[in-house]
Amino acid sequence: MSFLTIKGLSARLKGSTFPILRDVSLQVAAGDVHGLVGESGAGKSMIGKAVLGILPGSVEITAGAIELDGVDLLALPPIERRRRIGATAALIPQDPLTALNPSRRIGPQITNRLVDILGWPRPKAEARARELLAEVHIPDPDRVMRAYPHELSGGMRQRILIASAFAAEPRLIVADEPTTALDVTVQKQILKLIAEMQARHGTALLFVTHDLGVVSKVCQSLSVLYGGKVIEATGVRDFFRAPAHAYSRALLAATPKYTDPLASLTPVPEAVIAAVQAEIAAYDAGHGRGAVQAVLRGARHG
Amino acid sequence: MQLLRAFLLRMITTAITLIGVAVIVFVVIRVVPGNPIAMMLPPGATEADIARLTARYGLDASIPAQFLIWCQGVMQGDFGASITSNQPVLRLVLGRLPATLELSVMALVIAVIIGGIMALTGTRHRGTKLEAALDVGNGMALSVPDFLWGLVLILVFGVVWPVFHISGRVTPSLDLPFTTNFYLFESVLRLRFDLWADIVSHMFMPALALAIPLAAIIGQLLKQSLKETMHLDYVTLARTKGYGENHVITREALPNAILPTLTLVGVQFTFLIGGTVIIERLFSYEGLGNMAIDAVINRDLPLIQGIVILFAVIFTGVNLIVDLSYALLNPRLRHG
Amino acid sequence: MAEKARVDGRSHIRRRAGPRLWLSAGWLGVLLLAAVLAPWIAPQDPLAQDLFLGRLPPIWVQGAEPGFYLGTDSLGRDVLSRILYGARLALIVALVAGFVTCVIGAAFGLLAGFLRGWVDVVISRAIDIWMAFPPVLFSILLIAVMGPGLMSIIIAIVVIDWTRFARVVRAEATAQGAMDYVASAQVAGRGRLSTMVTEILPNVLPTIIVLLTLEMGIAVIVEAILSFVNLSISTDDPTWGGMIAEGRTSIHQAWWVLIFPLITLFLTVLSFSQLGEGLKDRFDPVLR
Numbered sequence: 001m002s003f004l005t006i007k008g009l010s011a012r013l014k015g016s017t018f019p020i021l022r023d024v025s026l027q028v029a030a031g032d033v034h035g036l037v038g039e040s041g042a043g044k045s046m047i048g049k050a051v052l053g054i055l056p057g058s059v060e061i062t063a064g065a066i067e068l069d070g071v072d073l074l075a076l077p078p079i080e081r082r083r084r085i086g087a088t089a090a091l092i093p094q095d096p097l098t099a100l101n102p103s104r105r106i107g108p109q110i111t112n113r114l115v116d117i118l119g120w121p122r123p124k125a126e127a128r129a130r131e132l133l134a135e136v137h138i139p140d141p142d143r144v145m146r147a148y149p150h151e152l153s154g155g156m157r158q159r160i161l162i163a164s165a166f167a168a169e170p171r172l173i174v175a176d177e178p179t180t181a182l183d184v185t186v187q188k189q190i191l192k193l194i195a196e197m198q199a200r201h202g203t204a205l206l207f208v209t210h211d212l213g214v215v216s217k218v219c220q221s222l223s224v225l226y227g228g229k230v231i232e233a234t235g236v237r238d239f240f241r242a243p244a245h246a247y248s249r250a251l252l253a254a255t256p257k258y259t260d261p262l263a264s265l266t267p268v269p270e271a272v273i274a275a276v277q278a279e280i281a282a283y284d285a286g287h288g289r290g291a292v293q294a295v296l297r298g299a300r301h302g
Numbered sequence: 303m304q305l306l307r308a309f310l311l312r313m314i315t316t317a318i319t320l321i322g323v324a325v326i327v328f329v330v331i332r333v334v335p336g337n338p339i340a341m342m343l344p345p346g347a348t349e350a351d352i353a354r355l356t357a358r359y360g361l362d363a364s365i366p367a368q369f370l371i372w373c374q375g376v377m378q379g380d381f382g383a384s385i386t387s388n389q390p391v392l393r394l395v396l397g398r399l400p401a402t403l404e405l406s407v408m409a410l411v412i413a414v415i416i417g418g419i420m421a422l423t424g425t426r427h428r429g430t431k432l433e434a435a436l437d438v439g440n441g442m443a444l445s446v447p448d449f450l451w452g453l454v455l456i457l458v459f460g461v462v463w464p465v466f467h468i469s470g471r472v473t474p475s476l477d478l479p480f481t482t483n484f485y486l487f488e489s490v491l492r493l494r495f496d497l498w499a500d501i502v503s504h505m506f507m508p509a510l511a512l513a514i515p516l517a518a519i520i521g522q523l524l525k526q527s528l529k530e531t532m533h534l535d536y537v538t539l540a541r542t543k544g545y546g547e548n549h550v551i552t553r554e555a556l557p558n559a560i561l562p563t564l565t566l567v568g569v570q571f572t573f574l575i576g577g578t579v580i581i582e583r584l585f586s587y588e589g590l591g592n593m594a595i596d597a598v599i600n601r602d603l604p605l606i607q608g609i610v611i612l613f614a615v616i617f618t619g620v621n622l623i624v625d626l627s628y629a630l631l632n633p634r635l636r637h638g
Numbered sequence: 639m640a641e642k643a644r645v646d647g648r649s650h651i652r653r654r655a656g657p658r659l660w661l662s663a664g665w666l667g668v669l670l671l672a673a674v675l676a677p678w679i680a681p682q683d684p685l686a687q688d689l690f691l692g693r694l695p696p697i698w699v700q701g702a703e704p705g706f707y708l709g710t711d712s713l714g715r716d717v718l719s720r721i722l723y724g725a726r727l728a729l730i731v732a733l734v735a736g737f738v739t740c741v742i743g744a745a746f747g748l749l750a751g752f753l754r755g756w757v758d759v760v761i762s763r764a765i766d767i768w769m770a771f772p773p774v775l776f777s778i779l780l781i782a783v784m785g786p787g788l789m790s791i792i793i794a795i796v797v798i799d800w801t802r803f804a805r806v807v808r809a810e811a812t813a814q815g816a817m818d819y820v821a822s823a824q825v826a827g828r829g830r831l832s833t834m835v836t837e838i839l840p841n842v843l844p845t846i847i848v849l850l851t852l853e854m855g856i857a858v859i860v861e862a863i864l865s866f867v868n869l870s871i872s873t874d875d876p877t878w879g880g881m882i883a884e885g886r887t888s889i890h891q892a893w894w895v896l897i898f899p900l901i902t903l904f905l906t907v908l909s910f911s912q913l914g915e916g917l918k919d920r921f922d923p924v925l926r
Contacts, residue, residue: 052542057429079546086544098535103557117544315766322767333783445911446904447859449866453882453900461893576772580863584886594775595867598782606779614770 003030003204004172009050009064011228020046020059022229022283028221030171033198033205035215035236037251038225044208046228048174051206053085069171086117090165092175092194096157096182100149107145110164118168132163135200136193155186159193166197172204179214191218212255216240224248227280247276312625316618323614324607328369331603372607381611382604386597391608395590399612400483401471402582402589406575408486408505409512413574416513417520424521425528425551436521443518448577452511452584459507467504469586476500508585512574519570520563527559534558561632568624572617659916662909669906673725681705682716684723684876689714693892709894711884717895720876721902727877728906730788731861735795736854742796743803744846750804751811752838761804768801777860781869788871791864795857803849810842848914855910862903878903 004027011021021043028034036044049055051066053073065072068088073081093099100109110132111125120128126145133141136159149157158178165173175194179187195218198205207219215222216236223233224247232245243249250268356362363371375382381391420440424433443451460468472478472485476497480488486505489498531537532555540554579591586592590609597605672679682705691714697707708717750761777794784790814837864870865879878899885896 054538054541082541082544082546085542089542091539091542093535093539095535099539101536101540101554101558113543116549315763318763319766319770322763323770326767326771327779330779330783441912441915442908445855445908445915447856447907449859449863450900450904450907453886453896454904456886456889457893457897457900461889572769573773576774579772579774579778580866583867591772591775594772595778598775598778599867599869601782610771610775610779613772613775617770617772 002027003032003069004028004051004206005065005067006047006051007065007067009047009061009066011046011050011055011059011061014058014060019284020228021050022227022280022287024064024225024228024230026223026230026233028172028204028206030204031202032221033195033207033219035219035222036206036208036225037210037212037215037222039210042225043228044210044225045176047225048091048176048206048208051172052089052091052174053082054091083117086113087168088170089172089174090168090170092162092165092173092178094177094181096154096161099161100157102149104148105145106147106149106152106160110145110160110167113164113168128167129163132166133160135166135197136160136163138163154182155190158182158186158190162190162194162197166201166203169201170203172206173198174206174208176208177210179211180209194218212252224251226276229280229283231276231279246272312622316622319618320611320614324373324611325369327607327610328372329365331601331606332365332368381608384597384605385602386600386605391604394593394605395608395612397483398588398590398593400487401485401587402575402578402591404484404486405505405509405512405578405582405587405589406571408509409516409574410571412509413513413516413520416517417524420517420521421524421528422551422556424525425532425555426547428529440518440521443514444522446515448511448515448574449580449584451514452508452581455507455511456584466507468507469504471504471588472497472501473504504587508581508587511581511584512577516567516570516574520567523563523566524559527562528555531555531559561628564628564631565624568620571624572620575613575616575620656916658912659920662912662916665905665909666913669725669902669909670729672722673729676719676722676726680716680719680722681707682719684715684719685874687713687715693888693895695892696894696898708898709892711881711895712888712892715876717881717898720881721878721899724876724878724881724899725902727788727871727875728858728861728903731791731795732854732857732910735792735857735860736850738792739796739799739853739857740803740846740850743800744807744842746800747804747807747809748811748838748842751808754812758808761808765801765804768798771798773798774860774863777864778867778869781864786869786871791861791870794864795860798860799853799856802853803846806845806849807842810845811838814838814841844918848918851910851914851917855907855914858903858910859907 006024006026009021009024010019012019024043024047026034026047036047038044046055046059050061051068051073055061061074064074066074068084071084073084076084100106107126107129110129111120111122114120114125114128115122129145130141133144138144138156138159144152144156144160152160162178178194179190182190191214194205197203198218205218207215209215219236221233221235222239224231224245226247232239232243232248234244239248240252243252247268250272253266254268353362372382379392381395383389384391384394387394420436424436427433456468459466467473478485478497479492479494482488485501486498489495489501528551532551534555537550537554540550545554578589579594581587582589582591583595590612594606594609594613596602597609691703691706691710692712694706694710694714695702696709696717697704699709702709706716706718708721710716711720746761750758776798780794780797781790784793861870861877862879862882865877866883868880868883870877870879881899882896882903885892885894885899889896
């Protein structure tokens with residue numbers, strides 16, 4: 001049973017025909033972890049933002065549906081939509097250093113969703129916050145709840161953000177490159193923690209990342225994105241055993257392997273990129289956009 | 303320890319500033335053509351009379367000597383006596399101070415309210431025609447000084463639509479049971495809201511004139527600050543939690559956006575206080591500024607000195623308070 | 639990305655700079671013409687008093703006299719003519735005081751920002767002390783000391799407001815001085831003063847120009863305030879401030895005596911500021 005179903009989602013830059021997302025479709029089953037993979041600018045982050053209703057003001061959705069537990073979010077009136085998202089979904093943001101309000105203590109930042117949106121009594125919310133902080137292995141939760149963000153390290157803050165995401169027992173969490181902004185030494189811990197929490201709470205997880213290694217460890221299924229278009233979508237096992245698309249194969253080949261780091265540093269071949277861009281151009285032509293723009297866009301990747 | 307050192311350094315620079323002000327005003331007004339003593343005495347006064355009074359006010363000594371004598375007096379709290387009214391300068395000046403303080407604070411409050419509303423509304427409706435219109439209005443309010451706004455208000459509320467008073471601090475015929483000169487404050491404490499209403503009705507126009515340019519600055523700065531803050535990650539995170547635009551602006555962005563505007567507003571507030579000089583004159587408001595103009599016209603040297611020093615003290619005091627508040631309000635600085 | 643720029647709010651700002659610039663430049667142009675041509679276009683002699691013609695309303699109100707288009711004051715002097723002649727004083731003060739304040743203030747700022755050391759300390763302390771004076775009071779004080787007159791007004795404005803330029807220029811010069819190109823110019827063997835002038839000045843110039851227009855507006859206001867408290871020029875020549883002072887007292891009987899010089903003053907000050915803002919939008923390399 002699919003908890004999140006995205007059907008034909010297209011988006012563009014407001015006031016132009018420049019496409020950000022091209023007919024994106026994917027499914028995430030309840031309790032599953034689905035990876036969104038691709039280079040920077042491929043649109044993976046945009047999908048996550050579209051689901052949570054936080055697309056930047058310069059981007060507008062032109063077509064498609066985002067179904068959360070059977071209900072199309074895009075068809076709802078705005079107030080209803082954000083209420084539903086607030087109650088059933090959550091975000092684990094990328095940068096822990098900017099994702100916490102610097103002038104508020106940690107405690108209220110975890111409990112505010114529960115108290116203001118879901119109407120929980122404060123003591124119950126605070127107890128839950130303490131529980132969650134313990135789950136993410138933060139020692140002395142009471143001290144941390146009273147602290148301000150700048151008093152804590154990056155890794156600690158990311159744990160708090162993870163705990164906060166699970167506060168309302170969401171059915172879907174979007175993790176937007178949650179380890180990219182962290183020290184390498186901390187990344188592995190955080191990754192493990194996220195996997196742990198996900199397994200314990202049974203939450204569906206949309207995991208946005210550019211790192212195939214992470215996908216292999218954490219996800220059950222994945223979608224590969226290029227230029228805002230889904231190039232391939234499949235189960236993780238099948239993908240790593242035998243990826244179907246040339247681009248996917250090239251991506252896999254480009255991933256550094258611990259066993260032989262230097263030898264495995266092969267960039268995605270030009271021919272493959274050209275082939276993908278040709279696909280996208282064909283898509284654009286079919287949807288009324290010139291091929292020129294597609295090529296120009298491709299030239300910007302470096 | 304570091305805090306103490308910074309504090310001491312601050313005290314020293316403040317002292318230098320105040321001494322500098324005292325020296326400059328002291329020297330400037332003694333270069334004055336026209337003997338103030340001669341102006342005071344009736345025509346037909348003899349040379350001896352003039353000489354006697356000149357000696358009495360110590361104006362016959364050399365300028366550095368006069369300065370030292372004055373400084374000595376100040377140490378003991380004696381700022382000399384006013385030439386025009388023969389009363390101690392300190393008492394006169396402190397007597398008028400509450401009126402000017404109340405006016406300035408009222409103007410500040412009005413400016414913050416108006417400026418805040420403009421900034422919040424502009425942010426809430428950003429990108430719309432309303433925001434553009436507010437920007438235009440803001441730009442105009444910014445470009446025109448308090449003096450002109452005062453005149454406009456006099457025209458509008460004095461002639462066209464006489465709702466507020468445009469002269470004086472309080473209706474002269476009223477009997478005032480106050481012990482201090484803080485009329486506004488005391489009327490509230492004594493629960494005399496009839497008096498309070500009368501005073502406010504007199505103060506509102508001059509306060510508004512002073513407030514308009516400051517409100518425009520606050521509106522512009524705060525909106526800019528809000529706009530930048532709204533892009534930050536924690537604001538976006540709040541949206542995913544289900545919070546609406548209003549909450550996000552006022553509870554997430556605003557507390558963080560206020561801080562950077564604070565120091566600039568503090569400096570602008572000192573300009574506002576400086577503006578009381580002409581605004582009080584315009585509205586015949588019995589405050590420090592009005593008395594200052596009279597003192598200059600009458601060449602009342604000790605009074606001029608006293609008033610200028612007091613203004614300088616107020617200015618440096620406000621700057622100090624602003625810097626202190628910034629340090630206290632910024633959680634980062636507070637915890638080092 | 640050029641496409642992105644067209645989509646966000648910036649485009650609105652660029653488009654609005656145009657009308658603002660032309661409107662303010664237009665008004666100031668008209669004012670300049672009026673001031674220069676005053677002796678020829680003024681309908682009456684601005685100093686001519688005639689008590690029988692006192693407090694006549696503007697031409698569109700009942701009870702007016704032909705030839706006195708904006709009415710007369712209590713001494714029978716034509717309001718329009720006095721405004722035209724008053725423009726001469728206002729513009730002279732604006733231009734002269736504006737430029738002199740700019741040059742002197744900028745010079746101090748450059749010296750402080752580039753030479754640093756004790757020069758900077760002294761100038762910065764002086765600026766602090768200056769900013770502790772209430773400007774209006776200071777100007778009134780200076781006029782009282784120097785006696786009334788055009789020269790006194792200009793000197794007073796310069797003495798009070800040089801800090802405005804000095805602060806900004808000092809900050810810019812300090813920042814620019816730290817940048818690489820100045821160091822490289824010094825390495826290339828040029829003298830300190832020469833470096834300062836040729837390398838820093840062009841970059842600081844846009845800011846200075848904007849402040850200059852602002853300063854002109856301020857100069858007009860200061861003169862108006864001084865003539866309002868009767869401390870401006872010593873002759874009977876009409877001043878906008880003087881007219882406003884008189885209009886203030888007879889506001890209920892002859893509102894036109896206050897309102898027309900007020901509108902003129904308002905538009906003039908507004909135009910100077912908006913001119914500066916419009917120029918800033920044009921000159922700002924970032925926005926461009």
